[in-house]
Amino acid sequence: MTEQKDWIKDLVVYQIYPRSFYDSNGDGIGDLPGILQKLDYLEELGVNALWLSPVYRSPNDDNGYDISGYQEIMEEFGTMEDWDRLRDACREKGIRMIMDLVVNHSSDEHPWFLESRSSRENPRADYYIWRDPVDGHEPNNWGSAFGGSAWEYVPERGQYYFHYFSKKQPDLNWACQELRDAVIEMMDWWADKGVEGFRVDAISYLDKPQDFPDSALPPRPDGYSFPDCLICRPGTHAYIREMNRRVFAPRNILTVGEVAAPTTEELGNYVKTDREEFDMAIPFVLPKTEIDTWSPARLREDIEESYRAMKEDGWWARFFSNHDKPRQVSLYGDDGEYWEVSAKFLAMFLHSLPGTPYVYQGEEIGMTNVKLPSIEDYDDPSTRDQYRQYLLSGMDPAAALAQAQLESRDNARTPMQWDCSETGGFTSGTPWLKVNPNTREINVEAQRQDPHSVYQCYRKLIALRKESSALSRGDLAFLETGQQDLFALTRSTADETLLAFHNFSRQERQIPSSLLEGTGEVLLSSYDREGGYRGPVLRPYESVIFRNRP
Template sequence: MIKEKDWIKDLVIYQIYPRSFYDANGDGIGDLPGVLQKLDYLEELGINAIWFSPVYRSPNDDNGYDISGYQEIMEEFGTMEDWERLRDACKEKGIRIIMDLVVNHSSDEHPWFLESRSSRDNDKSEYYIWRDPLDGHEPNNWASAFGGSAWEYVPERGQYYFHYFSKKQPDLNWACPRLREEIFHMIDWWVDKGVDGFRVDAISYLDKPRDFPDSTQPPQPDGYSFPDTLAGRPGTHAYIREMNQRIYTPRNVLTVGEVSAPTVEELGNYVRTDREEFDMAIPFVPPVVEIDTWSPDKLRHDIEESYEALKGNGWWARFFSNHDKPRQVSLYGDDAQYWEVSAKLLAMFLHSLPGTPFVYQGEEIGMTNVKLPSIEDYNDLDTINTYRQSLLSGMTPEAALTRARLISRDNARTPMQWDDSEQGGFTTGTPWLKVNPNTAKINVKAQRQDPHSVYQCYRQLIALRKKSPSLSRGDMTFLETGCKELIAFTRSTPGEALITFHNFSGQELTIPDALLSAAGEALLSSYDREGGYRGPVLRPYESVIFRVKKPKPPQ
């Protein structure tokens, strides 16, 4: 499959969260005409593909990931004609379009669900997962990912429906052949309209156990327990392969699965070429887990393990940021004293790795986490549930808010910071979510004018990747530095080799002489504002990319 889609290796994908990108009509909500107005900016950055978070019709319980009309555009974002104008403009600029595809669940306001809930014998009765009460209560003790029970009672049927996420996101019943045909028809329709690929949301949960046994996991503070085994069941992989065989491979479209894969072996089940499922995958790790377990040493281990596992039999999605994660410079770097250099380090590290790099909106200017004053200022369901569960566990409101802020998905969803005005140039109205106050310091306008900004570093990296076969297709070899915070590796093809060093710490670290002896011309340093690379001692969060010296010909 990868050989047939070799073009994916040349992509640099920019993720747009439409509500927060740019508001063209002043209603406080980003929209499709806003994206069209900023397309020249994205072209200047150098990206050649855009992944759009959902723009479909939705009541917005989960910011568009609850879809009530798969072949319609959300009114707040514009019209189908706006989407088509944006599509045409992207095609003219050579920018491919990747749509978010949410087919584990729909909105409870989707016509399918409205009919399904109306009775037990209607035409859409089996499109969702229904179970009878058990002893007058829910069919089992399962928790929803967003808190509370995973079951919701409907009097019209006298039954409960299953929702792994919000109660307004009922899970679709993939065991129903007629439902699958409806979904395949919808995907085909979007490909016919010019979509080049799909990022497939929450795809690890399609297959459900028929008996829905009680969970043996410890209960959450509200008394419900997360399922023992729901992700990656054999039936789920069978459904993914069916989608691939029916649509993805015949239509030559890119696929990126958002998967629950805690091990490299499980990740490989989704992306190994011989499995014929996805071209690449984005593993979902809950922010609290990532915050608690992240370290430079773990980062290196995880990348090396996945590289060796998939080398020659798969491909990698490379990302530090997306709409579900805290901002990368706040999570992995230093968003205070070393904000700029650590933002550049993260960019240089990621874009040096094998795989397809993803840039999440605002990452290219080093946007940071935000500390909103009150839980009422947050919009994200997961943030609100974390706060509620923390209160139930005995935390004070202040401690619960601190914890919720740390993991909040709204860190990534604050409006794009275009300039230093009060609303960051995002809107002339009142934004749907408060703008980060540091827009006065961190914004596109200032960084486009600054030759040493984070934004200019991204432009250089993307341009370097496009002209360097080592970065787009080369082999990778990690090098031993003797220090867990100093990560070094080479990227090489028969005609070119690069060597990179990355100091993931706030301390000075020295490059070993044995490794530095291979370094030739320095191509880029995270300290370019200070004149670039100075010598074997790397400054805090310094990252450097070198060409490897060519051996001297024999005399």
């Protein structure tokens, strides 16, 4: 991060998944005019940056992450004029526009791919990754992230193309300079239109080993193995530096990379200043991995490790939710008895950490996971594939469905719950994905009127961040409590110290008396509905933030 981008420390970013945010025309699909109609809501919440998940032209095999026209708007979402109006309205409200950018792969319906597949002599023949058959079969044993082989045969060329994701998402060939020039030209075009930032999707996979060796990982139930040599290759870093040199740095554009990094050190390699790559990185972790391995102790360890690695040189993207993860209150909190306090607790914990906080739509009202009754009700291709993999492994269908429900990306993609009506106020038509039935209890309309709601907690946190230099820029120190699920931490500048306690459990926890010395005003409590902080014994999922006395 360069000195000129110190302003990123003041951002609170709100991610919108357009298909599920607000439908303005009754077709059941969220759209750009719908976002524009709700912009006052975002202003009231207090966010000052908007990350827009893909709105480009797409056949929608993977909900817009398969792009067939980088400089066009998907018809379901509106027009380029709608995008221009949204950009102008964001500028008027002081909200920076960040576009999701998918350049690891395109759609197989993109004109580049249609030309590339037509013949080996086409001028764009090398825009994608093609390999000859080996003994009449795929070039290697690699499996796609969405199931099946990572290779698809095209008779016109007599070759296979590589796709790490769906077969409708062929990987772009970043070893081809003409392809890189075309991508850079597209980025420049969007920057000229007023985009102030890019969140770059699946960036860790750009560089491929040209010999494409077999993976040494054990085969999945479908017989293919995950690639074991794709992540964080040296060439990927070189390609990102080229983007930075040619587009990001000259225009002072905010950049956020979605990174699958095996270590904190490798994650830091994407954001350290002398690397000249990204301003922030969003680590990607498979939902199943996170569900199976997370714990409060592991979370603290990861936070401290990344803080040490990037304290002097780098910056953090702080998030618990996005369009690829289960809902945070269902994963890390308690979406039953302690739904409200644990939703507030998670917000207070995240916003008390150093870095730029990200709020994913619906998080600010405590939206939860949903259990759709049948696998056919799920839209997400990875959910359907995971269900098939579980069946192939011998799992009972009911158990396979239960596990797929828990991990599904559709948990985060159910429509935004604006009111208590059957469609959640999202649409006047039939929603593209079923609305969570708990919209009757969990919705924006009710929480805007309730001074003690999850929504109001987020508003207070965001306002506090704007007024507190300790929250936006202060040093972090964890204090020892002797309990793995009771966190105590300080955020400090020369002028201010905030002290926070977070009880990451369903049981009461006692704050050591020595840690309460010097505490002053209580700024926020996750139990504000119950009268707020009442002493050193913290209730389940209780968070409290103090401003220490000078």
